[in-house]
Amino acid sequence: MRLSRLLPLCLALGGCALEPDDPIYLSGTVLEADGTPWRGGPLTLMRPRNTDPQPDGYGGVTGTPRYEPWAEVVPDAEGLFLHRLTAREVGADGLEHPHPWTDVTAFQLHLPRTDGGRDFLSFQVDLDADLPPLRAWNGQVHAVEERGGARLTWDAVVPTADLPEPEYFVRVQGEAGLAWQVHAGSAEPWLGPWMLEDFDVQTRVQAVSKGTRVWFKNTLFYSAVGESPPVPLPFTGQVPASRGAGCALASGSFEPCPLTDGKLERFRVSNEQEALPKAVYLVLKEPVRPQRVLVRGLTGFGDVLHVEGSVDGETWVPMGDSPIILELNKVPYEEDVAVRSGDEQYLDVPLRADAPAVGRIRLRMTNVLSDGTAAEGQFSSLREVSVFGGPGID
Incomplete structure (x- = not known):
């Protein structure tokens, strides 16, 4: 043979x-x-x-x-x-x-x-x-x-x-x-x-x-x-505080927001003014003391994802950073183009323990250059952004 x-x-x-x-x-x-x-x-x-x-x-x-x-x-x-x-x-x-x-x-x-x-x-x-x-x-x-x-x-x-x-x-x-x-x-x-x-x-x-x-x-x-066959897990899921929140770019909002609807479809983050935006904003329904932010299906140009919070949308406070995002050259097998994730990142960003209550979240990325400096990154697509935390008012 x-x-x-x-x-x-x-x-x-x-x-x-x-x-x-x-x-x-x-x-x-x-x-x-x-x-x-x-x-x-x-x-x-x-x-x-x-x-x-x-x-x-x-x-x-x-x-x-x-x-x-x-x-x-x-x-x-x-x-x-x-x-x-x-x-x-x-x-x-x-x-x-x-x-x-x-x-x-x-x-x-x-x-x-x-x-x-x-x-x-x-x-x-x-x-x-x-x-x-x-x-x-x-x-x-x-x-x-x-x-x-x-x-x-x-x-x-x-x-x-x-x-x-x-x-x-x-x-x-x-x-x-x-x-x-x-x-x-x-x-x-x-x-x-x-x-x-x-x-x-x-x-x-x-x-x-x-x-x-x-x-x-x-x-x-x-x-x-x-x-493997499906693996049963010993817990149930947790709904984020950001479910149903609004979202926007610097030049305009998305109505309704496709990044907080819990549907997991890939969404091209852009509009006529911003083909590759430098920041994505969430507007929460009520103030939250955020503990972590999960970003699902991120594609873009950047090495580090930064999470910032604001009360008024003018002053932004650093909340937490992801580890350096490595190029994903080792990918699972998937033939369905709607699910294929070779270029997507799934990031769990823990936030600082003393994070204040905020009503707005800003995501941005930076590229780490060879001389140690950083340049602004850009977003291409996302599936879902989820903010977890406690009530903003004790």
Whole structure:
């Protein structure tokens, strides 16, 4: 089942046009969580179809890609498989064929699971490819009550063949977007009630190994993904004091405010006067002694987020700063463009213990320059801004 035996001679010698019915082969190995050959039945090969197609304004069609079952892949008793496609099905014949897929080269290969978790390979292929091993992940994710919240623990992914070491992410997923996200690294991340608010969410842990396999005239890009079933948390969410508050830029307000409505949709923070604003303002319904500010889905240009408060909208008092925002080059797997968060930041900014009661909050960012000075940053988009605290009047 070596790939070299599967390559047509013309490809091995430098490439030639394939006929539509010429075979393209996928091969690979499937393993149980303990490393033994897979015994759990056929796998599902999936492809992405556009849902809710709409004109994109340029003569094409846009929509949300959703992967759907397309074929079964049956491993043998040793966990090996060889699955035949055609050049027509992956676009390797170079001809235009009508098809429903958003990308003819995009596939997912899933293990069957019934507990709400997922184990799959996501990859793009237009020539023969030997896929990396697909191994079930039994993460045993647990939420342990700690300090008014919960700390998440799990069993690491077992190293397998040439798969890179995975990155781990905790994702608190709502219907309209992410309520919270943590790149766990080697730590056991902690979640608090304010990260959930009253969103209808599910909390999962995702392990992602992203890699490439390179052959002559062919490179395979893939993601090996293990995702836990939903993890029950030992607490309920907490509604922020800022729910329903107004919001504005220096040049005008948004009516109604999309940043405090609890809906989690991504919002482009701009108007005709400010394409990339330097500050975002919240106008609270009543004064609050703020304790923390959560910013969800932040994109922009800046290294540090600053939170300031004011009574009158004229004099601003520093309340707290985020740590330096690192470029997020390690991201979870997500195919839904409405949820994808590769460029988004989720920041929990604790505020000073003696923060005064304020009726207005200002957010701004700065860029830390190489000479140690700071320059003004800019905002691009946000999902939600939440202020937590106590009453402003004792």
